[in-house]
Amino acid sequence: MSESTAKLNADKHVEYIVNLGRAENTLSYHLTEHLRLNGIYWAITSLSLLGRIDALDRSAVIEYVGNCWNSSNGGFSSHPNHDTHILSTLSGIQILITLDAVEEAKIDTSKVVDYILQLRPSNQGFFTGDEWGESDTRFTYCAISTLSLLGALDRLDQVESGTSIKQKIVSWFTQCINFDGGFGNNIGAETHSGQVFTAVAALAIIDRLDIIHTDNLSWWLSERQVQNGGLNGRPQKQEDVCYSWWVLSALSILHRLHWINKDKLISFILSAQDPDCGGIADRPGDVSDVFHTLFGVAGLSMLGYPEIERVDPVYCMPVKTIERLGLKKSYTLL
Amino acid sequence: MLYAERDDFKDLIPIPQDEGPSPLAPINYSQKCNPHRDAMDMFRAVVDINEKSERALGLTEDIIRMNAGHYTVWHYRTTILVELGLDLQSELKLMDELSTEFLKSYQVWHHRRLCVGLLATTTSPFADKNCPAAVTISSTPQTSSPPPPLPSSIDLARYELQFIANLFHATEDPKNYHTWVYRQWILTYFDKLFQDQDRHHELEFIESLINDDIYNNSVWSHRFFCLFKLGWLHTSLEAEIEYVLIKIGIAPSNMSSWNYLRGILKVNRKGLNQQRVLQFSETLVKAKSASDDMNPPLPALEWLADAALEDKNPIATKHYLTLKDLDPIRRHYWTWKSHLALSA
Structure with missing residues (x-):
């Protein structure tokens, strides 16, 4: 690793993110419409952790997010007039809460809560992404996180056929636990670091981490670190900066973050920075994007890298925001 | 234009x-x-x-x-x-092409699942494979729990399994997450229709993929899914342990097969102190330690250490400290384990 990439190039990353907003004429801009609100969330959160949330026009962001809200069904779409989806709904709420602008955006949060709740098929312990019924631990996390951010977790106490929704969720997650202690996206699906985060964080929010085999799973997670310091998502797969979020957040919630070699991982993340255009890529030498930029910065934040705001490993939002809401859970950062 | x-x-x-x-x-x-x-x-x-x-x-x-x-x-x-x-048959044909091209798209697999769920609950899909009757549907899709498949849809299930097998081969990506999740959905959804020959066929498929790449974690995970989630194990647990040991012998540092071995013991409520596995691990550790510049396979040493810890045998501490030297990137983990062993 050269000297020039050995430090976090925060100014370049801010510049890179701000410039993303000026790229509307590129083909890739049009091809990512279905991820636009997620993209703004990644951008806002990165900037917030870098202490530069003012770099994007706050009122324009709020107005855009407001335009992505569908007042008839209560969900958010990725772009105005697209279909609503649970992924963009969580992103929309995360952006507005980070900007402390839920009221300003004139969002009726009770409608958002109802939108989320109707995405659970009756009697099931999981949520789907939209009315088309794709089930995934990711969507269940999105649902629980959104409800929590909106102060509506008590809605999961509702009893249906003798058991509470929360109990159904816990038993679904229990069925998803694999022989290696991890979680896939569905019952029996291969353990994957990204899905592990969604399960661990969802269970943390509803205070049911007790069903997790903590040491077993934490060992599997620390096994994800390869010789160059990077982390992979599954055994024998290539390392990728985004796992600096998925693996570290889960380990942090499980209070085992110190099982990772911090210095080697910091070096790996920094080596994936683009020294010319800014941003962080999946691995050294690749093209950077805002998704990997956030997860690289968030990883560094959990590892205690200087001059980065602390990120909350449960919600992937600034700690100070989660503390303002009084939602902070138990976890350990380095 | x-x-x-x-x-x-x-x-x-x-x-x-x-x-x-x-x-x-x-x-x-x-x-x-x-x-x-x-x-x-x-x-x-x-x-x-x-x-x-x-x-x-x-x-x-x-x-x-x-x-x-x-x-x-x-x-x-x-x-x-x-x-x-x-006609959903032709839609499925189109999906054959699009799934190959957009292997990593969630949507393409979800759409395929919708089509198969609809076809499987409609009369006689694939009744004549050479000239499939147009299958049409007029109901609203309900995908999270489609009704059980009709018995006649077994050929559709077999078609899907073969398609995925071909796809793994054609795309040279037998670790693709979406594809495996989809295959497991097929096996779960059509489970009651499958016969011995189908189960046998699936195990042969797994075996061929393990032989292609013994480090493919997805296949080990899938083997567990078939044998212990769907309950297809038709031999004894001991025979399955022997099978894994043979595979570990080929690649002694392969975490996937070692994790699998731990998993099948755990699901059968057995501890790590299996005489056969202990002997096997000791042999591996000794053989490697005897040669000059080779480290012993870490998972074998780890097994001995964890088994000793389970037994409150003080040798565990020594093993963990050796592991800490050999695997410095995870030294905090090994240190913690050695402390556990000391206080056991």
Whole structure:
């Protein structure tokens, strides 16, 4: 690793993110419409952790997010007039809460809560992404996180056929636990670091981490670190900066973050920075994007890298925001 | 040719994206030769009048080929198929092509699942494989729990399994997450229809993939799924342990097979102190330690250490400290384990 990439190039990353907003004429801009609100969330959160949330026009962001809200069904779409989806709904709420602008955006949060709740098929312990019924631990996390951010977790106490929704969720997650202690996206699906985060964080929010085999799973997670310091998502797969979020957040919630070699991982993340255009890529030498930029910065934040705001490993939002809401859970950062 | 210029769409006026005020500067619509935007503008015109037609179906296919992640377009495609009662067999054929091309798209696999769920609950799909009858459907899709498949749909299930097997081969990506999840859905959904020959066939398939790449964690995970989740184990647990040991002998540091071995013991409520595995691990550790510059396979030493810890045998501490030296990147973990062993 050269000297020039050995430090976090925060100014370049801010510049890179701000410039993303000026790229509307590129083909890739049009091809990512279905991820636009997620993209703004990644951008806002990165900037917030870098202490530069003012770099994007706050009122324009709020107005855009407001335009992505569908007042008839209560969900958010990725772009105005697209279909609503649970992924963009969580992103929309995360952006507005980070900007402390839920009221300003004139969002009726009770409608958002109802939108989320109707995405659970009756009697099931999981949520789907939209009315088309794709089930995934990711969507269940999105649902629980959104409800929590909106102060509506008590809605999961509702009893249906003798058991509470929360109990159904816990038993679904229990069925998803694999022989290696991890979680896939569905019952029996291969353990994957990204899905592990969604399960661990969802269970943390509803205070049911007790069903997790903590040491077993934490060992599997620390096994994800390869010789160059990077982390992979599954055994024998290539390392990728985004796992600096998925693996570290889960380990942090499980209070085992110190099982990772911090210095080697910091070096790996920094080596994936683009020294010319800014941003962080999946691995050294690749093209950077805002998704990997956030997860690289968030990883560094959990590892205690200087001059980065602390990120909350449960919600992937600034700690100070989660503390303002009084939602902070138990976890350990380095 | 752009949709805006096509004769067969000339009755529609393309609707440009209403950007609204955006944090990201407004789009410059002077850029006319963007085929994706051209198609999306026409798509908005089609959706605006809620047109469900063959030409709208073709339009969605064009957009999907440019951008397979666009779930709004996929949804609209599904509603067209359902409302027009179009042939789902040919849709599945199209998915054969698109799944290969867009292997990593969630939507392509989800759509395939929708089609299969609908086909499997409709009379006689694949009744004549050479000349499949057009299967149409008029109900609303309900995918999270489709009704049980009809017995006649067993050939559809077999077709899907073969398709996935071919796909792994053709794409040289036998670790693709979506594909495995989809295969497991097929096996779960059609489980009651499968016969011994199908189960046997699946185990042969697993075996061939393990032989192709013994480090493929997805296949080990899938083996566990079939034998212990679906309950297809037809030999004794001891025989399965022997099988794994043979595979570990080929690749002694393979975490996937060692994890699998731990998993099958755990699911059968057995501890690590299995005489056969202990002997095997000791042999591996000794053989490697005896040669000059080779480290012992870490998972074998780890097994001995964890088994000793389980037994409260003080040798565990020594093993963990050795592991700490050999695997410094995880030294904090090994230190913690050695402390556990000391206080045991």
